[in-house]
Amino acid sequence: MTGGSPSRKRRRIHDDEGNTREYDSQSESSDIYNYANCPLTAMGDIRVLTIRKGKKGDVIECTLTTRPLDTSKRSQQLDGPTRPPVHYEALSYHWGSPGEEVAIRISTLNIAFASNFYVSPNLYAALEQLRLPDGSRTLWIDAICIDQKNTSEQNSQVSIMADIYQTATHVCVWLGPPSEDSSIALDFISRVVNLDEFDLLVTDSSAAKYWGALSSLMKRKWFSRRWVVQEIALAKRATLYCGSAEADWSDFAVAVSLFEAAETKGRVISKAIMNSSHYGHVPDFLGEIKSLGATRLVDATSNLFRKPKSGNKLERLLDLDVLISNLSVFEASRPHDVIYAVLALSKDTYMSAMVDGEIRPLKRTTATQRWPAP
Numbered sequence: 001m002t003g004g005s006p007s008r009k010r011r012r013i014h015d016d017e018g019n020t021r022e023y024d025s026q027s028e029s030s031d032i033y034n035y036a037n038c039p040l041t042a043m044g045d046i047r048v049l050t051i052r053k054g055k056k057g058d059v060i061e062c063t064l065t066t067r068p069l070d071t072s073k074r075s076q077q078l079d080g081p082t083r084p085p086v087h088y089e090a091l092s093y094h095w096g097s098p099g100e101e102v103a104i105r106i107s108t109l110n111i112a113f114a115s116n117f118y119v120s121p122n123l124y125a126a127l128e129q130l131r132l133p134d135g136s137r138t139l140w141i142d143a144i145c146i147d148q149k150n151t152s153e154q155n156s157q158v159s160i161m162a163d164i165y166q167t168a169t170h171v172c173v174w175l176g177p178p179s180e181d182s183s184i185a186l187d188f189i190s191r192v193v194n195l196d197e198f199d200l201l202v203t204d205s206s207a208a209k210y211w212g213a214l215s216s217l218m219k220r221k222w223f224s225r226r227w228v229v230q231e232i233a234l235a236k237r238a239t240l241y242c243g244s245a246e247a248d249w250s251d252f253a254v255a256v257s258l259f260e261a262a263e264t265k266g267r268v269i270s271k272a273i274m275n276s277s278h279y280g281h282v283p284d285f286l287g288e289i290k291s292l293g294a295t296r297l298v299d300a301t302s303n304l305f306r307k308p309k310s311g312n313k314l315e316r317l318l319d320l321d322v323l324i325s326n327l328s329v330f331e332a333s334r335p336h337d338v339i340y341a342v343l344a345l346s347k348d349t350y351m352s353a354m355v356d357g358e359i360r361p362l363k364r365t366t367a368t369q370r371w372p373a374p
Contacts, residue, residue, distance in 0.1 A: 090168035178243025181213035223293030
């Protein structure tokens, strides 16, 4: 926002004794984390956040450090000894609407003191849930590991976002705080993927509440973000978290595909729900399963890549124009970022259009140019 008075935000700080202090952001102290303490000194560097151990209610204390994403190439650009490879998990989540922010404490390895860093309530809930009680955990989180006030850094980091998620050992998907039936839905996934039990589940009216819970989970906002297509498709392994409940992404994707197939073939689950008193015999409680964000995401990510039998390098399968058409149903807040997301997934533009965080003009050959009419 430019011009006028800065917007006011209510912020909260949790102290070491578990007390909460709330105040106006315009009167806050100067104890705010400074990214100058942890600069990105070489092309391809990233920051990672190490969350120290703690239990629910403790102050969230973290350390921010800089590491090369690809040590075999990028670490050689710096003077001095080669830095160790970075092992980290990546967080995928929905930023949510601007509002009240909550403070965590961040320090840097060579700085003795910690400073406040303000995050959204949804991100705070994710950090609190993912923090381990008996050890540290290292994550890459865009809102923290990228200086959001530095446009040049944003562009540079967004251009390597595909590499960041592909290099991560694990992607943690935070769907948000729990709802009344979210844990029921995530626990139900293991039953859905058990094919010996599946046929009974789709016709049994007593299972209606479980299918209803799963459909509610599939409507969470995270599934509708365009960025998550890249974040999930490139992940070595991914886990869905909703409150304290969790499920493996691959199991979830299978469950969603089976759910969609059962509904496409005669809407058998909808009929079971209609016969259930749990949902008041509503005739179309589920709606169109294929139009839900989760179904679209599973469909979109199922045909983006192929992994050759030899080697670990993913082979991209879709052209840019096909991707743009397929991904148009997903939401995006910044069109500039969407360009990077689509380029990173396309087989005919991957990395060819990105140089030092900048997008250069593409040269693409149309079908008419390749095969002119006689």
